[in-house]
Amino acid sequence: MFTGIVEEAGRVESAARRGELMVVRIAARVVTGGLARGGSVAVNGCCLTAVDVTQDGFACELTPETLARTRFDERLRAGVRVNLERPLRADGRFEGHIVQGHVDGVGRVVELRTMGESAELQVAAPAELQRYLVLKGSVALDGVSLTVAALGDGVFGVALIPYTLKHTSLGDARPGGHVNLEADLIAKYVERLLGETPLRR
Numbered sequence: 001m002f003t004g005i006v007e008e009a010g011r012v013e014s015a016a017r018r019g020e021l022m023v024v025r026i027a028a029r030v031v032t033g034g035l036a037r038g039g040s041v042a043v044n045g046c047c048l049t050a051v052d053v054t055q056d057g058f059a060c061e062l063t064p065e066t067l068a069r070t071r072f073d074e075r076l077r078a079g080v081r082v083n084l085e086r087p088l089r090a091d092g093r094f095e096g097h098i099v100q101g102h103v104d105g106v107g108r109v110v111e112l113r114t115m116g117e118s119a120e121l122q123v124a125a126p127a128e129l130q131r132y133l134v135l136k137g138s139v140a141l142d143g144v145s146l147t148v149a150a151l152g153d154g155v156f157g158v159a160l161i162p163y164t165l166k167h168t169s170l171g172d173a174r175p176g177g178h179v180n181l182e183a184d185l186i187a188k189y190v191e192r193l194l195g196e197t198p199l200r201r
Contacts, residue, residue, distance in 0.1 A: 002042045003096035004138075004145025006083040006168050007031055010043075013057065015076045022062040024076055031084045032058060040101070042085040044169065045143030045180040046070050047101025069103045070180050081169040083143040096145030097138040098185045105129050107141065109177040110155055117162045121173055124155050125181060131191075132183035140182040144168050 010028035017023075024043075031041055037053050041060075046069075048060040067073045076082070088094065110122040123141065125133060133139060133156050137148050144164065150157035165171035173179065 001088050002047070002085050002099040002101050002143070003088055003094060004045075004085070004099040004140045004143060005096045006085055006144055008084045009081050009168055010057070010084045012076050012078055012080045012082060014078055015072075018061075020064055022067060022073055022076075023059060024062060024072070025057060025059045026082060026084070027057040028084055029056065031086050032056070035086060040087050042083075042087075042099070042101045042143050044070070044072075044075075044082050045099065045101065045140050045182055046072070046103050069105075071106050071178055075178060081172055083168050083170075085143060097140075099140045099143065099145060099182060100185060101143075102182065103180045104132075104183050105181050106178045107181040109173045109175055109179060111175055112173045119160045119165060120149065120157050121160055121170060122150075122155055122157045123179060123181070127154070129181060129183055130154060132187040134187070137187070138184045141179045142169055143180065144170055 008028055008030035010026045013025040013027050015024045032053055035050055035053050039050050040047050041050050050058040051061050052059040062072055105126040107123040107125050110124050113120045133148055135148055135151055139146055139148055146158040148156050149159045
């Protein structure tokens, strides 16, 4: 489990196909501390397994399911900044919100509107995920825990403080780009308990 509090913005060193898999190498210094080979790490909100770890980075193998769910095959190229977070420790402070690292869908960036030092990011959500978005509710975008600040017809907005713009990949967002979206887990459980159609995977 993760919290959506990004520990470090790493950079993709390489991304190459190996059969049906895509092998991605990411340069990082913070999250490699205590990250064992075979350990979990969230990359732009997607829980991946570190198959190789060094002091300066780690490598992950992405399956066709992961690529289809995240569009990482289009988005991860050398030099691209990615948000990184290690799993929450049992004795750690819980901040952000419950983030599983299971990407529900991909949102499309509509606009990154600068407002002084801060900004508002507007994202078009897939139709099947819109019901999970509520004003002042939680949502994870590329692994960043955020609060829904505005809701429109198929589009929602989140406010980004200067720290978030500087220290996460959301500061690189551009219209037409994509972000991994994970809906609030509590909303999905409530829907299931009420007997509504569950989120399909």
